[in-house]
Amino acid sequence: MTKSARLSEVAKLAGVSPGLVSRLINDDPRLKIRDETRKRVESAIEMLQYTPHASARALRSSQTGLLGFALYHVTDPIYAQMVENAEAAATAAGYSLVLLNASELAANPDALRRLAQGRRVDGLLIQGGYAQAHSSLQVANTMPTVLFNADPLPGFRTVRLDDAGAAALATRHLIELGHSRIAFVGAEGSSSERRYQGYLTAMVEAGLSSHPPIDGGWEADTARAVTERHFGNRAAVTGLVVVSTTSALGVHAGLIAAGLRVGHDVSLVSIHDTWFAPHLSPALTVAAMPLGDLGRVAVEMLLEQIRDRGEGEVILDSPATRIVHRASSARPADEDPR
Template sequence: MSRIVNGDPTLRVRPETRASVEAAIDMLNYTPHPSARALRNARTGLLGFALNDVNDPIYAEMVERAQVEAAQQNFSLILLNTAELAQRGEAFREIVLGRRVDGLLIQSGLGSWEDAVQEIARAVPSVVFGADSLPGTRTMRLDDARAAQIATRHLIDAGHTSIAYVGAPGTSSERRFSAYRAALVDAGLPWLPAIDGGWTADESHEATVRFLGSGAQVTAIVAVTTTAALGAHSGIVAAGRRIPDDVALVSINDAWFARHLNPPLTAVWLPLGDLGALAVHEVIEQITEPRDGETVLTEPAPRLVVRGSTKTLATGRKDDDPGGQASDR
C-alpha cells in the first residue's frame, strides 16, 4: 500500500489492486503525514537558508530561485539568521544539533562569522556561498574576478585613468578588488586602495562622501555590489559631483533597481538566481553523498549592461569591450 503511494519501482502488483488503492487515495484526499514520515525516514524535507540580511535584494533573488528549485524537489526552505546560528544559541542547538533540516545553504565571505559558518557546514550537509575554497566544505560562488575585470575594463575603455573601487568587508569583496587592481595594472594605470564601504547602501554612501570630500580626483568608481553602488550613487550626488560627467559608476551585480536610478546604473550582471538554484540542487545531492570541493559558476558568463552612469570620455580611447555587452532602455 505504502509502496503504491510512494511509487516504489520494484513493486509489482495487480493493476486492479493498484487502481483500487489509488481510488481510495483520491477519494480520501489522503496525504502522508509529514512528521511521521520524517521520523521514520530520518529526513525532514527541510532545507535551511542562512542569511545575514534578507533585505539585500541580491539575496532576495537567490532565495526566490532557491525556493522554487527546492519546491520542485519536494523540499521546503526555512529561513535562518546566520548571526543567530553562529552565536551557538538556541537556534544552533535546535537546527544544527537537533537536525531540524536535512541540509543548509549558508552565505559567507562577508567578513563575519566565517569560522562559525565553517564549523556548522561540517556538522550538516551544506553549501557555503561566497567563501574561498575550504577543505572539507562544499563551496560555491560566482565569477567575481571576471565580473570585476569587465567592470573595470569598461571604464578603462571609456578613457578613464583614475578609477577607484568601493568595497566591503570579506573575501568576496577582496576577490573583486584584486581583479580591479589587475585590470588597471594590465592597462598600465594606477590603482587605489579599496574604499571601505559596506554591504549596505548607507555605509557605502558615507564612505563615498568621505572619499570624495577628501578631495580625491577620481573620475570613475567600481562598486562591489548593487546596494553599494546605490550608496555610491547617492554619495557622488551628495558630494556635489555629476554622474557620469564628473564621476562614472559601474556596479558589480545588476539588481532590479539599477535601471531605475537617475541616471540609470551601468552594471555587470551575474547569475545569482542560477547560483541559488544550483546550490539547492547540490545540497540535496550532499544529503545522500557528502562531498567537498569548490564550484565557481562561470556560466552564464558575467554580462555588461551599459546604462547612463557611464559614458565614453570625449578624450578617451575607444576600444572594443571585453565582455558581452548589452544595454536596455
C-alpha cells in the first residue's frame, strides 16, 4: 500500500511553508498569494496526490481525528521543522493536523468557541507567549488543550524551550569572542522576555553592563527598519543577540543598510536556526534549540490530554542548545590580539 503524502512534503516540493499550503487548501479568505506560487502548490499537490483526510476513527466514534495547531505567524519559515515533526507525530497516532491562525482566534473568541462547542477538533495546540492570547485561553480550555511557548498557567498543560538558557549561551559566545558592549534585540511576549533575562544573566555573570532591550519585533521588515534607525552610521555596541532568526534576517539587512559590516563592526547571533541562516552573507551564527522536537512533544502531550486531562509545565531542554558558529560573529575589530 502506498504511503499517503504529508502536507510538509507538499510544502517542501513547492518551496513554501507548510502553513501556506494549509491555508490554501482550507481556502483562507485572508491569504494573499501570487498566481505563480498558487500554481506551484497546486502542481505539488497533484504530483504527490496529497489528500487532506480525517482519521477513520471519525466514522466509528464522535471523535474527528483532527488536532488543531494554532500559530501566530503560521507562514514563518522558522516553524517548518516544528510543524513537520508535529504532523508526523499526529499521523503516527492516527490523527491529522489542521493549522490555524492564532491571531484570528485570539481576536475572535466566538470562532474559537464554535470550534470547541462544535467538536471540530479533538484537541488544540495553541501558541502562548503573546498578550492577545489571554482573551481566548479560557475558551480554549473547554477542550483538551496544550499551550506551547508559554509561561506556566494554572489549569493548563504547557511546554516550552529553555529560552533563557539559549540567550545566555548566545551572549556568552559573544563574550568569549571578546565583546563587552552587547545588546539584545527583542519583541513583545513572554518568550522574548525570557530570552532577555538569559542575556542579562550572562552579562551580570561576566561583570558587564547590560542595555535595555531594543524592540525589533518578530518580523524581518520591522527589525530591519528598527535597526537602521537605531544604529544609523555608527554602532554603539559590537555584539547583538537577536530574539529569533526571522528577526535576525531583518537586523542583518538593517546593519548593512546602515553602512555597518556584519561580523566586523557588529557581530550577530540569533536564537533558533532555519534553512536560510547559512545562506546569508555573512552566514548567521545561531543558538540552535530543539524547536522541531517541540512540535513532536506538544502533540504527544495533547494526546495525553485527550485521554486524561491534567496540568503542569514541561521545559524541553534535550537535546541541549548549541552554538552553530558562522561568519556573522567574530572578535571585535578593535580587539587587541595579544
